[in-house]
Amino acid sequence: MTERAGSGPPPSVLPLSMRGISKNFGATAALRLVDLDVERGKVQALLGENGAGKSTLMKILSGAVRPDAGRMFLDGLPYAPANPLDGRRRGIAMIYQELNLAPHLSVEENLMLGREKQTLGFLRRAETRRRVREALELVHHPEIDPDVPVQELGIGARQVVEIARALVERASLLVMDEPTSSLSQEDTERLFQIIRRLAAEGVSLIYISHFLEEVQRVADSVTVLRDGQRIFSGRMDQVTLGGLIRLMVGQEVKQLFPKVDHVVGKPVMTLRSLKGRRMQAPVSFVLRRGEILGLAGLVGAGRTETLRTLFGLDEVEAGSWEAFGRPPGGGCPARRIKQGLGFLSEDRQGEGLALDRSVADNLTLSRLRPYSRWGILSLRRQRQAAEEWMARMNIKARSALQPLGNLSGGNQQKTALARLLHQQADILLLDEPTRGIDVVSKSQIYEWIGRLAREGKSIVFVSSYFPELLGLCDTIAAFYRGRVTDVRPASGWDASSLMAASALGQA
């Protein structure tokens, strides 16, 4: 175990103290000598950009991941969990963004699941009911009916149930990971009331969120992580919002993006207060020929839903839009592809690609016509075409017939992009195209996007990674909670203003 000098045993009064936590995944250091303290009855915020190491740190705390180095103490006693059950036994409860409830079971059944009060296997109804009532009173929602199936509750009430479940377990340390990202304003307010009451009763909380204003309101102290290191730790009232943003973003990273000169022309796609079934609010923007339009924002800000509506995956509910001067009408992805749109999904494994099919199949699936006659496919010509594209796009595979799942994430993503080019799309909707791929593939994809713009194609580029938006795009639109807050030329933005627009909704 490596220990940093000066990080001796912690004061025994602290409910939680993490000291010198380090964790490597392969060659990359996810955490380097991170300290985190939580005081009793206080709310400790944990901030950082995507990939800063917040979730790894919390996985270590819960027992899901073991640290390579460092020690943890609960109430001054050593704590080295072997699995999440250990963590729960010691009073740590995690409340995740995606809720872990059984939808068909009632509120009471969910609250008591795994710790039912029983006599010879039969449920002790009265005692169970009393415990459930107690927990619901503690979160100040006694009006929730214990007999209602959880699937009939709204999302806010479900979150309350999840918190109540932690209290039935008599948790003394609650970790909330982005608890408000799917809550309405009203539910958020109620959640904050619960948090304050819990803190008043001596429960300690770790609160993770991208919504900085909320964090500032609810947290007593704050720790900021950047690139796996603790950058700042202190009281909330010692820092301003602007200061927090600077701490999270760090110095202006002038990354080199291959600049390809291109000319932005006339509008090719216009959205007028368009609202799809799963979008939170209507959205308007204009995409021009040869333009790279970045959509900035946090996860869940409504960017993916916008792209899915455009591509015919969700129905249009209100507003209108046109592409190439015509309203595209209702329709399915097949019709959109004919109209010249292409969509690259953020969920590569789930829906973007068929990983157990070959590179050639994946690449040509959306336009097989050139290789087929009367419905019969010429496998030879399909393979030849795929090989040409693999050479052009620098896709590294043993052959065009190799299953795509055997390739690296970068090569998979290049195949996904090659498919859009192969299907001759003129408007490319790219959702997080560089997520989870290596740096070399990233820069190759950046260069391709630039070259496509020069050829007169138009690109909508969704990313949560601000430097690449700033480095690549002509125009950037910022999304906050389903709305476009501001559209400016890329030169009119910097990392701090993008963060402010995405995390605070400030234009």
Place this chain on the structure above:
Amino acid sequence: MTKDRGRFRALVNWLGPFIGLILVIVLFSLMPEVRDRFLRVSNLRNVATQSVIVALGALGMTFIIISGGIDLSAASNIALSSVITAFAINAGFSPALAVLAGILTGGLIGLLNGGLITSLRLVPFIITLGMLGIARGLAKWIAGNQKIDAPLTWVTQLMVKSPRPGWLILAPGVWMMILLAALLAAVLRTTVFGRHVFAIGSNEAAARLCGVRTGRTKILIYTLSGLLCGLAGVMEFSRLTVGDPTVAVGLELDIIAAVVIGGGSLSGGQGSILGTMIGVFIMAFLRNGSTMMGWPNYIQEIIIGLIIIAAVTLDRLRYRREA
């Protein structure tokens, strides 16, 4: 808040199949060809006796389907258990021991199903599809690929239509079916085990996260279902008075259909014993009525097929409206 709606839904859940059952009974009672015979006590007894084997299988299948699983080997298991019962009686064991052997054989197959599903981490469909062949093959092997004749004992009296003594009114097998249905309904509703069955079917990951021993619970579920299939096998032997390894081919589909008609969801988390029993009786009355009408077998098959689709469609519609 939504208490009344919850109650209402619970009511609708079994009312739907129940209305279906009434409809089937009323329909046949109005048919001029059969109406004077259909509702006679002797015919009702008939229907009850004909339901026993499917019902016993469906009781266990309800647990499995609620937990999100499926058991395709149920019918083969019934055939194997009936062969073992006949074999044991023939080998000179007392009838009670033979019955026990039949039931335990079923339980063993269930235990194997559950054990393999949890240890190999394969989906129940695959494991029980394999077991469908294995159990059927074993039955044929043990029986030497022919029927096993067995001497008449009290075991062959379990399924008679007019039982002795007369005050029993219904065959002993029918009483067993009724008692077991009541008992298992209570287990499903009022025990920790029952609650865990629902939890696993509703969200297995969440159940595990909450400390439910999902593997152990699943093994229990499949063993319980196996024991019930074993008992159904004993009843099958009692009905035929011989051990026939080729009996009940395809019966697993009737069993699954009964659970589904009764509101069981193949994706887990939903179902009830009462619903399943109603499903069993809907199919039994249909068969009985169609036979009395002199309709050919294929007409019955088509009607039951339509009912399955209609029942599940209605279920989906109801949930879509609420969602």
